[in-house]
Amino acid sequence: MLSARKLEAGSGALKKRKLDEKLVSGILFVLPALALVLVFLVLPVIMSFRYSLTNWNGVSTEYQFIGFENFKNVIASSEFKTLFKNTFYLIILYVPVLNILALLFAVIIYDIGKLANVYKVILFLPNIISMVVVGFIWRTIYNPATGPLAFILDKVGLGFLIQDWIGQKQTVMPALSVSIIWFAVGFYVLIYLGGLSTVPAELYEAADVDGISWWQRLFKITIPLIAQSITINIIVSTIAILTLFDLPYVLTQGGPGYASQTMALMSYQYAFKAMSQGKAMALAVMLTIITILFSIVELFFLRRKEDY
Amino acid sequence: MKSSIKRRKRAKVILTNGIMILIMLFYLLPFWYVINNAFKEKSYISLQPFTIRPEIFTFDSIISAFEKMNYTTTFLNSLIVLVLSCTIFVIVGSMTAYGICISGNKWLNYLYVFFVSLIALPFQAAMVPLVSLLKNLGLSDSYLGLALVYSAMFMPFIVFLYTGFMRSLPMEIMESARIDGCSYFQAYVHIYMPLLKTITGIVLVLRGVYVWNDLQVPLIVINDPAKQTLQQRLYVFAQSRIGNFDLVFAGALIVCLPMVILFLLMQKSFIKGVMAGSIKG
Numbered sequence: 001m002l003s004a005r006k007l008e009a010g011s012g013a014l015k016k017r018k019l020d021e022k023l024v025s026g027i028l029f030v031l032p033a034l035a036l037v038l039v040f041l042v043l044p045v046i047m048s049f050r051y052s053l054t055n056w057n058g059v060s061t062e063y064q065f066i067g068f069e070n071f072k073n074v075i076a077s078s079e080f081k082t083l084f085k086n087t088f089y090l091i092i093l094y095v096p097v098l099n100i101l102a103l104l105f106a107v108i109i110y111d112i113g114k115l116a117n118v119y120k121v122i123l124f125l126p127n128i129i130s131m132v133v134v135g136f137i138w139r140t141i142y143n144p145a146t147g148p149l150a151f152i153l154d155k156v157g158l159g160f161l162i163q164d165w166i167g168q169k170q171t172v173m174p175a176l177s178v179s180i181i182w183f184a185v186g187f188y189v190l191i192y193l194g195g196l197s198t199v200p201a202e203l204y205e206a207a208d209v210d211g212i213s214w215w216q217r218l219f220k221i222t223i224p225l226i227a228q229s230i231t232i233n234i235i236v237s238t239i240a241i242l243t244l245f246d247l248p249y250v251l252t253q254g255g256p257g258y259a260s261q262t263m264a265l266m267s268y269q270y271a272f273k274a275m276s277q278g279k280a281m282a283l284a285v286m287l288t289i290i291t292i293l294f295s296i297v298e299l300f301f302l303r304r305k306e307d308y
Numbered sequence: 309m310k311s312s313i314k315r316r317k318r319a320k321v322i323l324t325n326g327i328m329i330l331i332m333l334f335y336l337l338p339f340w341y342v343i344n345n346a347f348k349e350k351s352y353i354s355l356q357p358f359t360i361r362p363e364i365f366t367f368d369s370i371i372s373a374f375e376k377m378n379y380t381t382t383f384l385n386s387l388i389v390l391v392l393s394c395t396i397f398v399i400v401g402s403m404t405a406y407g408i409c410i411s412g413n414k415w416l417n418y419l420y421v422f423f424v425s426l427i428a429l430p431f432q433a434a435m436v437p438l439v440s441l442l443k444n445l446g447l448s449d450s451y452l453g454l455a456l457v458y459s460a461m462f463m464p465f466i467v468f469l470y471t472g473f474m475r476s477l478p479m480e481i482m483e484s485a486r487i488d489g490c491s492y493f494q495a496y497v498h499i500y501m502p503l504l505k506t507i508t509g510i511v512l513v514l515r516g517v518y519v520w521n522d523l524q525v526p527l528i529v530i531n532d533p534a535k536q537t538l539q540q541r542l543y544v545f546a547q548s549r550i551g552n553f554d555l556v557f558a559g560a561l562i563v564c565l566p567m568v569i570l571f572l573l574m575q576k577s578f579i580k581g582v583m584a585g586s587i588k589g
Contacts, residue, residue, distance in 0.1 A: 025493075029406050040460030047441075109328075115325055120579050125336075125571070128564070129567070132563075133542070146553070
């Protein structure tokens with residue numbers, strides 16, 4: 001009786017020691033990543049939030065809390081309205097157009113036969129060359145005097161359409177969006193293709209027997225079944241466009257004036273061109289909050305759709 | 309009846325292929341535009357943007373861009389940053405996933421949730437304080453500084469990928485290895501590392517290409533022209549010569565060539581990697 005209890009206690013201790021050992025090794029294994037992320041990501045983000053409420057200039061050790069002064073300055077600035085408009089232009093126009101195009105390409109490529117791989121490679125190619133290169137390519141394409149677009153339009157007798165696409169306020173956002181779509185669409189096509197590959201082929205075979213039309217097939221079978229990929233793509237492309245920097249920086253630098261300025265670009269220019277760190281961090285904080293809000297809202301709405 | 313459906317289907321496939329090929333030709337036009345103009349004298353570029361003849365073919369702009377961009381040094385800079393970053397991605401990322409998976413502890417699971425919640429943070433949120441932080445740590449103008457910034461920026465996503473993959477592996481292998489006297493570290497190196505090849509490929513494709521092509525981070529970390537990465541050098545080089553199309557095109561071509569060649573050689577792995585990474589995401 002006594003010895004049985006002793007034995008039980010002994011095995012409990014052994015179990016506990018084994019668990020502790022497991023936990024300790026587990027902690028040791030996660031420590032490097034934790035340290036890395038805390039020092040180079042979490043700490044600077046917290047600093048951004050904190051310093052956005054101060055008049056810190058990025059270098060000095062002295063600063064004072066000034067409340068929401070930086071935020072007020074950003075919102076009151078002449079460029080803020082354009083910034084706001086451009087952000088919503090990209091979310092409401094660019095994201096849907098990009099996703100519809102990518103989905104159409106994916107659906108077409110999915111049952112096109114032998115050449116599917118060639119199309120995938122071609123569509124993904126712009127993702128492999130850098131956005132710096134893409135930016136310079138499109139800068140020369142849009143040049144109204146020497147560019148190839150003007151050359152082609154002139155050749156086919158549409159010369160009257162030639163204009164300074166990235167040099168005027170009315171056309172710069174559509175022009176920028178076109179170049180971003182050219183760059184990005186291949187990536188989203190691949191994600192949609194990944195989603196399509198999970199749809200059971202029997203469903204399509206059954207639909208073929210029933211003589212269902214292409215559009216019915218798209219809306220009744222494909223879209224409901226790849227709802228998850230659509231969710232992912234919309235969230236990923238929204239976050240990506242909100243934080244996109246390289247391509248607009250090379251293509252338009254936010255110009256002409258502030259016409260194609262985005263929050264990510266403006267934040268950089270506040271910090272390193274205008275040297276107003278406070279405004280840069282205030283804007284970055286707003287961008288962070290908007291990014292997180294959008295991910296949560298989209299996730300919420302699209303998750304509910306997926307239940308069908 | 310059946311053969312007529314088949315025939316109709318065949319005709320449809322041929323038609324869609326025809327339309328797709330036309331679209332693809334338009335899609336590729338910007339590439340052709342850059343390639344053929346990189347080998348042409350400047351005066352012909354705006355007059356004949358899409359055609360090249362042997363008489364006007366020249367290597368002059370390529371050679372000149374190669375020299376003026378200090379290509380060899382710049383290429384090596386980019387390569388060092390890429391190798392450093394990817395080493396940290398793979399080792400630290402897989403270690404973390406392993407740590408989370410072996411313990412089965414709820415706090416380490418919360419840590420995983422914490423990592424995942426950081427994925428949506430934009431780089432801009434950390435940008436300004438990062439500059440002074442790196443300066444204080446003596447890491448500004450250094451390859452290691454760049455690699456550490458990339459690693460911290462992508463670690464949440466990388467941990468997410470590795471953990472998702474690791475969870476599909478049976479943990480019993482480790483239990484039996486432990487009984488055989490293997491330490492947790494030995495089990496990680498000898499048993500799990502080899503099993504992680506697929507997901508490591510995905511991490512490298514998804515994040516390695518980004519590091520190689522990125523401009524934003526070098527722009528704020530590197531000031532010393534001798535340490536600039538390829539993209540940064542191309543930006544400075546082309547920005548100051550925007551009127552000299554021949555040099556801009558030649559520079560753009562030699563900068564994107566290495567990655568394009570790698571992509572064309574390993575296109576299957578690249579495409580599989582992106583697709584698989586997304587299914588897991």
